Amino acid sequence: MASRRALRTLKHLATRRAHSTSSVSANELSHFSALASSWWDPQGPSRVLHLMNPLRHDFIASCLSDAAPPPPPPSASSPAPSPATNPNTLRYLDIGCGGGIFAESLARSISTSPASQTATPTRAASITAIDPSTTLIQIARDHARLDPTVDAHLRSGRFEYKNCTLEDLIASQQTPPSTSTPTPEKYDIVTLFEVIEHIESTPSAGISPQSFLTDCLRLVRPGGWLIGSTIARTFPSWLVNQVIAEAPWPIGVVPRGTHEWQKFVNPGELEGWVQEGLMRAADGRAVRAGAAALEGMRWKCVGVVYFPGFGWKLVPGSESWGNYFWAVRKGV
Amino acid sequence: MRALVRTATRPYVCPSCQLGRLSARRRFASASTPSSASPEIYDVVCVGGGPAGLGLLAALRATPATSKLKVALVETQDLQKARSWSLDAQHYSNRVSSLTPSSVSFLQKIGVWDHVDTARVQPYQEMQVWDGETGSRITFDWSMETSPFEDLRTVATMTENSNLVRALLSRIAESGDEDLSIFSNTTVSSIANGSDIPDGPDLSAWPVLSLAPTTSSSAQPPKQIAARLLVGADGINSPVRRFADISTSGWDYDRHGVVATLSLSDLDPVHSTPNIKTAFQRFLPALGGPIALLPLPNNTASLVWSTTVAHAAYLKSLPPRAFIATVNAAFRLSMTDLTYMLRMERPSASSPTSTDSSSSSSSAVDPHEDELTWRLQHTPQPRKPSQLPPLVTGVQEGSVASFPLRFRHASTYISPRVALVGDAAHVIHPLAGQGLNLGLGDVAALAQTVEYAATHGMDVGDLLTLERYAGERFATNAKIGGACDVLHKLYNVPGNGPVAWARSFGLDVIDAVPFVKGLLMRGAQ
Numbered sequence: 001m002a003s004r005r006a007l008r009t010l011k012h013l014a015t016r017r018a019h020s021t022s023s024v025s026a027n028e029l030s031h032f033s034a035l036a037s038s039w040w041d042p043q044g045p046s047r048v049l050h051l052m053n054p055l056r057h058d059f060i061a062s063c064l065s066d067a068a069p070p071p072p073p074p075s076a077s078s079p080a081p082s083p084a085t086n087p088n089t090l091r092y093l094d095i096g097c098g099g100g101i102f103a104e105s106l107a108r109s110i111s112t113s114p115a116s117q118t119a120t121p122t123r124a125a126s127i128t129a130i131d132p133s134t135t136l137i138q139i140a141r142d143h144a145r146l147d148p149t150v151d152a153h154l155r156s157g158r159f160e161y162k163n164c165t166l167e168d169l170i171a172s173q174q175t176p177p178s179t180s181t182p183t184p185e186k187y188d189i190v191t192l193f194e195v196i197e198h199i200e201s202t203p204s205a206g207i208s209p210q211s212f213l214t215d216c217l218r219l220v221r222p223g224g225w226l227i228g229s230t231i232a233r234t235f236p237s238w239l240v241n242q243v244i245a246e247a248p249w250p251i252g253v254v255p256r257g258t259h260e261w262q263k264f265v266n267p268g269e270l271e272g273w274v275q276e277g278l279m280r281a282a283d284g285r286a287v288r289a290g291a292a293a294l295e296g297m298r299w300k301c302v303g304v305v306y307f308p309g310f311g312w313k314l315v316p317g318s319e320s321w322g323n324y325f326w327a328v329r330k331g332v
Numbered sequence: 333m334r335a336l337v338r339t340a341t342r343p344y345v346c347p348s349c350q351l352g353r354l355s356a357r358r359r360f361a362s363a364s365t366p367s368s369a370s371p372e373i374y375d376v377v378c379v380g381g382g383p384a385g386l387g388l389l390a391a392l393r394a395t396p397a398t399s400k401l402k403v404a405l406v407e408t409q410d411l412q413k414a415r416s417w418s419l420d421a422q423h424y425s426n427r428v429s430s431l432t433p434s435s436v437s438f439l440q441k442i443g444v445w446d447h448v449d450t451a452r453v454q455p456y457q458e459m460q461v462w463d464g465e466t467g468s469r470i471t472f473d474w475s476m477e478t479s480p481f482e483d484l485r486t487v488a489t490m491t492e493n494s495n496l497v498r499a500l501l502s503r504i505a506e507s508g509d510e511d512l513s514i515f516s517n518t519t520v521s522s523i524a525n526g527s528d529i530p531d532g533p534d535l536s537a538w539p540v541l542s543l544a545p546t547t548s549s550s551a552q553p554p555k556q557i558a559a560r561l562l563v564g565a566d567g568i569n570s571p572v573r574r575f576a577d578i579s580t581s582g583w584d585y586d587r588h589g590v591v592a593t594l595s596l597s598d599l600d601p602v603h604s605t606p607n608i609k610t611a612f613q614r615f616l617p618a619l620g621g622p623i624a625l626l627p628l629p630n631n632t633a634s635l636v637w638s639t640t641v642a643h644a645a646y647l648k649s650l651p652p653r654a655f656i657a658t659v660n661a662a663f664r665l666s667m668t669d670l671t672y673m674l675r676m677e678r679p680s681a682s683s684p685t686s687t688d689s690s691s692s693s694s695s696a697v698d699p700h701e702d703e704l705t706w707r708l709q710h711t712p713q714p715r716k717p718s719q720l721p722p723l724v725t726g727v728q729e730g731s732v733a734s735f736p737l738r739f740r741h742a743s744t745y746i747s748p749r750v751a752l753v754g755d756a757a758h759v760i761h762p763l764a765g766q767g768l769n770l771g772l773g774d775v776a777a778l779a780q781t782v783e784y785a786a787t788h789g790m791d792v793g794d795l796l797t798l799e800r801y802a803g804e805r806f807a808t809n810a811k812i813g814g815a816c817d818v819l820h821k822l823y824n825v826p827g828n829g830p831v832a833w834a835r836s837f838g839l840d841v842i843d844a845v846p847f848v849k850g851l852l853m854r855g856a857q
Contacts, residue, residue, distance in 0.1 A: 042794070042795045042796045042799075050796050051796070053788075053789075053790075054784070054788035054789075054790060057787070057788040057789050058788070104789075105788070105789030105790060106789055107789075108789045108790075108791065109789040118396075118400075121787050121788075122789065145533055145534040146533070146534050146537065147533065147560075147791060148373050148532075148533040148535070151532070151533040151534075152533075
């Protein structure tokens with residue numbers, strides 16, 4: 001179900017990133033490259049993923065209704081419209097956007113009339129989507145042109161695809177040519193759908209899901225959300241995701257080799273990583289932030305189950321069966 | 333050799349490539365009008381301004397999440413005439429529909445019902461259906477689920493289509509004209525895929541319509557509009573369906589539906605219940621279909637008589653008094669007597685003129701009337717007089733008309749950026765009065781699908797979005813259309829053979845077992 005990220009080309013890795021400290025996993029490469037051409041085929045191998053996408057919007061809406069990020073600080077550089085007139089002010093970052101299934105749907109939810117007074121379900125003002133794969137970013141850009149609304153957002157800059165890794169993004173923001181912003185640019189909502197289980201763990205290079213999540217959390221504004229989805233590493237999920245979902249046609253719905261069960265993450269582990277990540281992200285150069293960084297944080301988790309013939313349904317309590325959505329809100 | 337290779341490899345061409353081939357073929361044109369200008373872009377373009385198309389527009393405008401979508405409607409006819417339609421309280425249009433409670437509640441939900449002239453609609457609480465061959469009878473009402481202290485629930489509501497269309501137009505007008513374009517008096521001269529606009533979006537998979545005004549001012553160039561979702565509400569010969577290359581299957585019943593607006597004799601105060609209105613339907617196996625009398629206000633009723641083409645022509649040619657006598661006979665006489673009456677020589681003197689001329693010559697004996705009076709004396713009548721409709725006493729001038737009965741079902745309701753609703757997707761036998769209700773059901777489902785898409789970042793024209801609509805409606809419509817077809821065939825077997833026995837036994841069982849009847853009636857809603 002989670003074939004969206006991590007499509008990497010060999011050339012890309014060999015020329016630019018073979019030795020860099022990147023969270024990108026080279027092993028997933030050949031598998032996802034083969035899927036690239038059918039990424040947007042509604043009947044293709046990514047069909048189950050397409051069907052899950054509307055639920056991501058539902059989950060985001062539930063996070064926003066629990067606690068909306070505070071209005072943006074008045075800043076001269078930000079072109080965001082004033083919140084007094086426009087409730088749709090949230091800046092999104094989609095990490096590992098793949099072929100753009102989620103990013104494009106979110107871009108479509110950006111209101112075309114900036115003067116709009118009515119809040120959209122996502123309250124989005126802009127979205128930046130990044131993926132390390134050149135092939136996938138190209139697929140995403142090509143597909144975006146097929147929709148005039150999305151195309152217009154791409155041209156106006158409210159929607160942006162960047163072909164880079166998370167580490168690149170942070171690095172580019174931490175070394176600005178001028179002295180205008182010493183801290184990384186922050187986002188109200190950072191999304192991480194079906195990514196964490198594809199992250200390469202290389203302890204020797206200091207790369208782990210933990211460090212990846214810490215980087216993600218660095219990009220979240222206080223009061224903003226980091227929202228993602230992944231799969232639990234339990235017996236039912238092994239049965240469903242490895243044995244049944246990747247079974248040969250017509251039983252299976254996911255291409256063989258999409259998932260590695262060992263990389264799946266349980267909700268408890270994830271919550272632990274996120275708490276650790278929040279503290280590390282708050283660490284200064286000289287001081288350790290400690291538990292104070294966890295003040296005001298919120299943790300949210302809900303299972304999601306695929307019923308063949310009926311589609312995906314949010315099923316609270318089913319987190320350990322397999323797929324689940326999770327979200328963490330940074331304290332204000 | 334090359335052809336052979338192509339044939340051999342055909343099964344291995346992947347579905348998406350086949351889809352690509354298909355979309356390249358998509359084109360509908362009655363006049364070729366190539367244009368390079370970039371088209372105006374709409375979210376939803378609905379072709380066809382009948383109850384289904386207008387219903388979709390009204391539903392989209394009434395729902396907050398979809399009210400900001402940019403929508404357009406294209407209609408060949410003059411909608412201004414439909415807006416200003418009006419008739420006096422004694423006259424009713426012969427194009428009427430029986431709305432199920434779920435259709436009415438959908439119209440209430442989208443605020444259309446407030447615009448319907450309710451003095452002109454007639455709910456009915458009971459339906460008498462019987463077999464003209466065997467006399468086997470079933471009564472549909474909600475009495476088995478109603479306590480003696482409450483009123484009987486409505487089985488269905490009769491309304492003139494013009495009344496409904498006027499209400500829909502007035503509801504749409506009420507929603508304002510922002511993001512809304514109604515192209516009245518306009519035909520779709522062609523539909524083709526758009527093009528990849530340099531420095532702009534790639535519309536090569538988007539339907540682009542060329543619009544031409546019917547009022548022959550051919551000086552101005554045709555307007556081009558592109559549709560994120562193109563809805564075909566354009567009837568049985570849907571151009572949108574042809575553009576999408578969707579095939580239909582079906583057959584003609586070789587039957588016509590004869591319609592008329594009738595006035596009835598005053599109800600018998602002893603045997604009728606004041607607050608109960610009844611619809612009557614009698615199957616006439618020897619004559620090719622059922623006759624139905626559906627109540628309208630002011631003691632009038634609408635006739636729908638499905639019969640063979642020859643009988644329909646005969647009925648239409650009868651002068652008013654003979655027509656009335658034949659309708660009364662059709663609810664009362666045996667198959668043999670009726671068949672005889674439909675073969676009687678037409679009264680030669682009269683060209684079928686007006687009711688006035690017939691009343692002025694009322695002293696003269698009409699042969700059909702005469703025949704009916706004589707034959708009724710020898711026909712046993714049902715024990716309860718309420719099982720028969722009141723006598724028809726008049727026919728509204730110019731209201732006798734007929735239309736062919738057909739069955740059609742599209743192979744699919746959706747294609748990339750295309751959805752079919754109403755008659756463009758399915759045409760069924762009118763014996764259960766479900767045609768318009770199925771269309772409104774389509775519209776409700778499609779509007780809901782569009783709403784879901786709009787609130788979840790989905791492209792409303794995307795196949796993944798439209799799947800929800802097709803999944804909800806295809807099986808339902810096929811089931812109801814198929815049931816009507818089976819009933820038609822079952823009640824076209826004349827005589828008292830095993831089929832007649834079996835269908836009567838079935839009807840008796842259903843009538844006797846409240847559980848089964850309740851199930852059926854809920855299904856028909």
